[in-house]
Amino acid sequence: MRAYGKLHSSCHTALGLALGLGLCATSTQAQTVSGADGNTSDIIVTAQRRAERLEDVPASITAATQETLAAAGVTDIHDLDQIAPGVQISYAGAYTQPSIRGVTTLTAGPGWENNVAVYIDGFYSPAPVGVNVALANLQDIQIFKGPQGTLYGRNATGGAILINTRGPTAEFTVNAEASYARFDDVAVNGFISGPISDTLRVGVAGTFRRSDGYYRQVDPAGSGGTVDDAANIRSQSVRAKVEWDATPDLTATAGYNYVLVNDPTTLLFPNQGYAPAFLPAEPFAGRAPYRASSNVDTSNEARVHEGTLKLVYRTGFGNIASYTGYQKLAARTVYDFDGTYLPILNIDGPNNKYTFQHTTDVTIDSIGRLNLVVGGSYYNDVDRNDGAKTFLNGSLASFTYARLTAKAWAAYFDATYDLTDKLILTLGGRYTRERKGISYRQLDASQTINLVEPASSSATFSDFTPRATLRYELSPRTNVYAAFSQGFRTGGFQPTPAATPALLVPFRPEKITAYEVGFKTATSTFRFDAAAFYYDYTDLQVGVTRANPVTNSLISFVSNAPSAEIYGVDLQGSVQPVNGLTLMAGASFLHARYKEFPNITGVGVDPVTNLNVEDVQDWSGLQMTRAPDFSGNAGASYETPLADGTLRLSGNVSYSGASPQSNPSVFGSLAGAQARVQRYRNDPYTLVNAQIGWTAPGDHLTVTVFATNLTKERYYINYGGTTFFGDVGVFNQPRTFGVRLRYEN
Template sequence: MANEQIGKNILTGLQIGIAVSALIAGAAYAQTSPAPARTEPQTSDSGEPGDIIVTAQRRAERLENVPVAIVALSGDTLAKSGVQRMTDLGQIATSVQINRAGAFTQPAIRGITTLTLGFGFENNVAVYVDGFYQPDMVTINGDLANLASVQVLKGPQGTLYGRNATGGAIVLETLAPSKQFTANGQLSYGRFNDVRMQGYVSGPLAENVALGIAAYYRAGDGYIRDIGNDPVSTADDTNAAPLKNLSLRAKLLLTPTENLSVTLGLNHGSVEDSRGLLYTINAHPASFIPTPPGRATQRDTASPTIPADAKARATEATAKIVLETGIGTLTSYTGYAKRLSHSTFDFDASKPVITQSVSNHINQYTFQQTLDYSIKAIDDLDLIVGAFFYDDKLRVDGGESYAGSVSPAGLQRTQFVRLTSRSYAFYIDGTWHVADRLFLTGGLRYSNEKRGISYYEVPGTVTAIAPPASNSATFNSVTPRAVLRYEIAPRTNIYASYSEGFRAGVFNPTVLPNPGLVIPIRPEKLRAFELGFKTASSTWRLDAAIYYYDFRDLQVGVSIPNPVIPNSVVQLISNAKKAVSYGAEAQLTYTPTRDLSVRAGASYIHARYTDFSNATGTGFNATSGFNATGQVQNWNGQQMARAPSFTANVGFNYETDLAKGKLALSANGSYTSSYVVANPSLYGPLANPALANTQRYRQDGYALLNAQVNWTDPSGHYTLGLYGDNITNTRYDFVLSGGAFGDYSQGNEPATYGVRAGFKF
């Protein structure tokens, strides 16, 4: 069945590609237009110093003219700021938090994030790579390598990037093939035997044909030690969470005519990072959890009976076709990807007996097609019309639960789950030049999505299994956008906007005790109001905004009465009726000379649940000293997860002459106030009354500092450098939660440092 469906997807892609190619072939000989618009932030060729071109509205525009809050970062800026992974973006992008929950990467923008995690769920901050939507939360955990740019679009992108972009979108562009030979590479070695190698080579193969190949490899021991049965960590401890990351990316650029370009891509990546699956229980352990030395309790240590394992790999084939016509630019994106992931973890994180462990094997197949037509031939109107089609199939081929031992004798049950998602959307977005300095933007997107689920269980030592079940549901939405922008002076604008976001409904992707519980979860919806100010000159740039978000039906966990077992509950993913987030932010870049650049940003966020009195929380029983799981709690007025009230960042890049070469110094610091990491649970009614309404799993405020120094030889081809990340050795928890086994956490990486060498031609 899988091969048959893959064949159907490929056939569909070929049919669409043939149709697009026919359209392009018919128009290519008759139309003339300028060269394709650039698709990444960069300095303009127009003679305006400090100009940055972005594509937040799916057309190339100056950053200060786009009425959307954006953080635009070039690949060079990312490298100089020490940003190496997706989770590092929050250190330099104002109002952005990117955290981990288990093996899953979950971004948050302005307090909007997801608390649903696991196979089949998608983030409500959309991630795009080279124009292609990335649906899973695991493979985006890879290092950021060979990037041309990153654009963080804040607020609901319901019109142009509308699939699950309730909180915003992160748009990554990798290096494009060059028509002149170019090559670069870098090798680094750091603490914990962290080895990183990356290279890029590009150039012409023939007239009108160029090829670019990028490769990246990373391997390291990691900083978490498996202490076995010894309560004291020693040098002989094994590596509990080694890191591995591989990325191979090839692009072939064909330009058969001046107005037509075709970019064919083949990408392969793999990630091994099990840090988030090492559940070190360090408080309120359940009565059946072994006491030390059978259980690690200290930071950066673990003692699982079986090694934590989180692996994911993805292979993706893409085709991007751009045709410049007499009235605008027609762009087609066609992509097909296969993603495989595997995870194994020990719930009790202790030796010598396995209380419970879970192993999942997941296969996901995704086809997507986007058509954009950016029309510029209408006087005083910039118009985009487009369509999007998406087909995704996910299989859990063996969700295995063990107790006692990871062997046939300990296998409790095996679950097989099938999830499907098929959606399409049509959208239109235009900007009308009302007057010399007044612009009105309006957009509308219609989305239709059908989701399905089916599952069954195979018994092991547990013979009382849930009956098989299946269901499907269709969700529809119309999301509008309206913006009024006024140009106060050249390169200085104010704007007011209203937009809506939509995250499709889902099914709980797990086996439930009764088929009657297999019901769809309502879509998330967000209404956003924003006022913004942008100004730029040759030496500085300032962006500021205030906003108000009205969130409905946020998808989170709740408890409902169990229809099978009286006086008990079932935990489900459901909807919080209402939540509100509002705040203000500003970011400033100052470049007084070619050799010095300073950047700073600050953000205030007030994100609270306003109607969520039936939340499922992990409370604390003061009498027994154990956690009270599945507790119904009232979260009204409580802070939403990953929404620190205050964040700030500051950084600089400075270059000076040294030994006839160039010495480059850079540093980046960030501060994050106290926030809920991922679990907004309260201590609850069974705890000390003074703590009953206090959130349990909060991280205290912290500051981080990264720095590096690089020297480039007089030829400009070779570079040597030193780097330090988290050089103040600040420690915080990127995993912090609790459940039936106790409270568990996992800390961030301690201070790391290393050396690197690179070249470029």
């Protein structure tokens, strides 16, 4: 929705290496320039729509380029927590779910949007399944921490993640990369760009990946071995951009994006305990890691076609930017929920989504000490469940049709005024109004009998979210700031049929009020950022999986938690003690708890039968999901001449404390002393990645050997339970080695 530039790839060595470890905080556009003292370590950013040094931005932001993400061993959006303390990227089935400082979503399925907004090339990405792609052919990624209630305010109570791909270049450019890794993982991507004329430039990027995946199907004959791959991974994409200088003051960029991704790993449901008696003891996967059972070919395929048009007009008073995009998403998920070779419960769900969005920004920088951004946006989304099939005991049981709509309007402003040469005030606000609608039918196998009464409804939600910051410059590269902001996630409807039309009522919007103070400083060889924050969180939307008494299938159900409290401290820093060596570290201390959340239906345990039961629980005072009390990362990177080329060594260590993963449920009222103990938790884990690379003379060809998860840590990326099939969970990828070859002209 907004103009983003690129992270300059020719940073000063020290700064570039720090970025390579994913440490340096930056924003939507960054480049290095010579500072007042003649060094080249200043990073110029435009987070507030104007050029500012990184340390002058009163916000907590982290970013890295494609090359530097690869140097830290990050190859997928779900690995970003390895370089950004306080951040976790997780799954719920097929859907990507980011968490920033404990703010995340537990709702998943057609019609849901995250509460951490994701933008690709400046356009809001409404489909969580659409961002489940590898990080290839990127320009940079930025993570904005805290509610983005003004400039990135759509469903951004937790923050925003900006993914920017490469744009057309003024000179002929060719980059290509190929890699091979464990699990027969082959990836190829390339980028070609150059001028057609003095005013016209074209760039095309393409990616391809295939992998056998790291889960295996157990032998149905009960030998204890495995017989086949359980979750093959396939993805490919094409991103094309044409950039035209229509006049000296008007630049137009037209884009076409195609993405195909099929990664069914998190649609496997191997049992992890509390299995009911009707599930076979063998040969289903049981608790064995990286094993699965299924009587269908599991699939999680999504195809995205998107057209975009960006217009930037430069005037005497500032810039006018217009962003228009249309996206069509066609997805299909096929999975076996019982995780056995018996045909107990299978789902085949097609989903089509059509999204139009437009935003206009006006940036004014010609009024003395005032810098002003005003803008407005329109968003129109139609999400269709086009006949999801439910199979029970091998027979087709039902069809579900649903249509969810969203129409949203927003207007916003952001004004920064220099009260003095050292004291700067920013005030902003955003008004959002959104109308949500739903209609559905659920039919039997013959599609002639309604299993529930068809119904439809709509509701309108609106809110004003302000922002205010005050920054004081202690010295030219050292600042302190205080910030206040609010975030808003719209309300909506359960995207599954209700038992009766009377129960078709909307859940409430969630709101967050954030307070933050921060300190930033930098020299030519040293950077340090620190931020302390407090969030007052109300009506947060929490989803749980429950049994549908009408169809004997499973549904996602959303409840509003009345209140929660989050506070903590983020720290990050880097230093270059000697030329070529960079050391970095980051840490997040977090307290994220449901403040008040009684009478919620969770998944408990009956100690007599040792089976899961639906239980009315009280989660007040308990830890929120994906919100470890402590997380941190550290790394080192060293560059030195070798054999007329350049040797690069890098390593990264990340730690995450214990926290619930996908479900906050406790053992429940029947469990005695364990009644208030949360069940679906990850233990603390530490990940170690390392790389050795050599660039040949001429700086065109680089070969890299890499390893991820060197210590073979195991934790859940999806973990929960139901009363039907016990607990289910999918583990992270085990230790992996590979080699990468890269060419740059």
